[in-house]
Amino acid sequence: MAAEDLPSEFDVVILGTGLAESVVAAACSRVGQRVLHLDRNSYYAANWASFTFNGLLTWIQQHHEESQPEEVQDWSSLLEEGEELIYLSYSDSTSISNLQVFCFTSEEDEGEEAQSPDPPNTTEEETAANGDEDAVKAASTDSTNEDPKDKIKEVTDGEGEGQQTADSEGVEPTADLPRPSAIQGQSEASRKKISYAQLVKEGRQFNIDLVSKLMFSRGSLVDLLIKSNVSRYAEFKNVTRILTYRHGNVEQVPCSRADVFASRQLSVVEKRKLMRFLTSCLEETEEQQAYNGRPYLEFLCDQQLGDNLEHFLLHSIAMVTEDTPTEVGLASTRHFLRCLGRYGNTPFLFPVYGLGEIPQCFCRMSAVFGGVYCLRHSVRCLLVDKDNRCKAVIDSRGQRISCSHFVVDSSYVATEQKKVTTPTRFLSRAILITDASILPSNSGQQVSMVTVPPIAAGFPVVMMVELCSSTMTCLPGTYLVHLTCQSVGSAFDDLSPVVTKMFHTPETDDQETRPSVLWCLYFNMADGLDVEVEGHNLPSNVYLCSGPDGHLGHDHAIRQAQLIFQKILPEEDFCPPAPNPEDVLYDGESLLPTGGGGGDNSGWGEKGEETKENPQTEE
Structure with a gap:
């Protein structure tokens, strides 16, 4: 919607x-x-x-280009009696830093002339944009973050009939079958x-996440995707393996009963x-309570499990x-075990086409229920009344828009106001981007979560997610690895030693059997875990949202969203189910929304048996 067409009054x-x-946005629109939902970027999901x-x-x-500070305009002419202005930040210059790009593959296809930009110089820092300017500029139209209404997809079941991936029965992962175009051998001879x-030429086949997370089942x-029926807008795959790096080798971790x-x-x-041990973990005992405050490793050692099991x-x-x-x-162990068996042999799901799909799914729900969206558009300042409440905002075109509540990404707020x-x-x-899996298998289409303990004193624990082409995040014949x-x-100092140990790069010429790194990017991202919703030097009806945090799951962001919604509408249900199209009855009849949710079977039964859940609608 064009800026001049924006209505002048919104609730949120x-x-x-x-x-x-x-x-x-989805929760508020639904009730x-x-x-009005704005973003200064040309794409959805910001750092997600x-x-x-x-x-x-x-x-x-x-991010390499130095942003020129915009001239602060005087909006005092739009003030009414008793109001004052609070200006917001024009750009986010602190959440992403230390970008370094390296390319370890050849510039041209063998036997063909180059049709693409030069590869980045592998010996210099901050070299992402050294290629042909026209090709890089054209990339601005290739982002997968398009309007959410264009992102509804269907998945074909085993019989070839189209169906929604996640209906009223819950989140239904797609069958983990290799696609004909994505079947890849793992031998050295077959690695093209x-x-x-x-x-660059096949760049649209990649969907590369800025943040790396998984979804606990x-x-x-x-739970929110199921309850709200937003799951119908996306597809999901099981994470098929839990791996760990130990003694210089990648090993599979047995976690389900079948794996054990x-x-x-x-x-x-x-x-x-x-x-x-896993069976005894499900219930809290006095023996466990006696170790409260003492290291978990000490508790494991006293169980006489041995080095292998302690590590796993x-x-x-x-x-x-x-x-x-x-x-x-x-x-944490109990949570892991209770997530097993709901949708597969591991506790995790991953959205097909990348994690950036999830914010867009909720934007889609908001748009369906009347939310107004405008990208490349921002709010310049807030108009605050004498009661310290945000009465209206002024957008980047100078339009005054009245509102009852204002929700904002913390990167738009100046440091002195937080x-x-x-x-x-x-x-x-x-x-x-690599040319093979970190642990080759017969299928060649594994989605793996890898834990890498500190490789030396002073180094951090590294979480690694390896995605194959069937997740629709990378080119067939390649793997996308997030650390x-x-x-x-x-980021380079923290993670390059891990990359050097586990992958083949020019620094590891003697490790030809390991996956080769074709291209890599390092950067630091601000951890949003410490950002609070309230308590800042801001009006009482202004609420902050943080960027991604360092946890593997999404609990922090969902908890923030629920708290903000309860502040705005304390009497309303948070994200009630959206009606299925077949449940919408006209001629004066009411909507018949269907609930979502899975059964309440645990991944491990009372006697340690893994149970396979068949999701059913919950009342």
């Missing part, structure tokens, strides 16, 4: 299209609020976004060398010990550090 104005803001390869090159180039020119995001009995890494005695339980199942308190480690109790923490991120950790130094 939301600035930023990150996950929390998009959920708030009848008039919502997914890009094509060329779109990512454009994003990198934009892919050039930088080909990456019993996490707050999946099928494992060749564990002896019969170890299998019995692991099954007994600490790093890959509980996913905690050695000094994590026992009560926290046990809670209550900051601790220095901003950062996440270190690395995105790799994330809490920052100790720059």
Whole structure:
């Protein structure tokens, strides 16, 4: 919608299209609020976004360019009696830093002339935009973050009939069958060398997330997708393997009952010990309580499980550090176990086409219920009355828009207006395009979550997610690898040693059997975990949303969205189910919305048996 066509009055104005803001928009629109949702970017989801390869090159180039400070305009002529102005930030210059790009593949296809930009110089920092300017500029139109109404997709079942991926029965992962175009061999002979020119040429086949997370099958995001029926707008795949890096090798972690009995890494005695321990974890006991406040590793050692099981339980199942308190480690272990068996052999789901789909799904729901969307559009300042409430906003075209509540991404708010109790923490991120899986398998279409313990003293724990082409996030014949950790130094300093150890790069010429890195990007991203919704030097009806945090799941963002909604509409239900099209009856009849949700079976039964859930509608 053009800026001049915007209505002049809304109930809720939301600035930023990150996950929390998009959920708030959907929840408010669903219960009848008039919502205006803006974003200064040309794409949805802000730092939660997914890009094509060329779109990512454009994003990198934009962050390399020094932003010119815009002239602060005087909007005092729009003030009414008793009002004052609060200006917002024009640009976000602090949430992303230390970008470094390396290209380890050839410039041209063999036997063909180059049809694409030059690859980045692998010996210099900040080299993403060294290619042909026309190709990079054209990438700005290739971002996958299009209008959410264009993102509804269908999945074909085993019989070839189209169906919605997630209907009223809950989130239904797609069948994990290799697509004909995506079947890839893993032998050295079958690994085709892919050039930088080909990456650019086929760039639209990539959907590269800025943030790397997974969806716990019993996490707050999946529960919300089911409850609200937003799950119908997306497709999901199971994460098929849990892996860990140990003694210089990548090993599969047995976590489900089936995996434990099928494992060749564990002896019969170890299998019995692991099954007994996992069963005992489900209920809290006095023995466990006696270890409260003591390290979880100490508790595991006292169970006499052995080094193998201690490593798997600490790093890959509980996913905690050695000094994590026992009560926290046990809670994480229980959560992992209860997520097993709902949709597959691991606790995790991943959205097809990338995590950037999820904010767009909630934007789609908001638009369906009347939400107004406008990209490349921002709010310049707030108009505050004498009661310290935001009465209206002034947009980037100088239009005054009245509102009752204002929700904003924290990156739009100046530092002096935010209550900051601790220095901003950062996440270190690395995105790799590789030519093979970190642990080859017969199918070649595995989605893997890998835990990498500290490779040396002073290094952080690294979480790695490896995506295959059937997730529609990378070119067939390649894998997309995301690495994330809490920052100790720059992303390159934190993560390049892990990349060097686990992948083939020019620094590891003797490791030809490992996957080769074709292209990689390092950057630091602000950790949004410490951003509070309220308590800032802002009007009482202004609420802040944070960017992505360092946790593997989405609980922090969903919790923020729910808290903001309750502040705005304390008497309303948060994201009630949207009616299915077949349930909409006309001629004066009421809507018949269907609920969502799965059964209440646990991934591990009372006796340690894994249960396979058949999702059913809950009343």
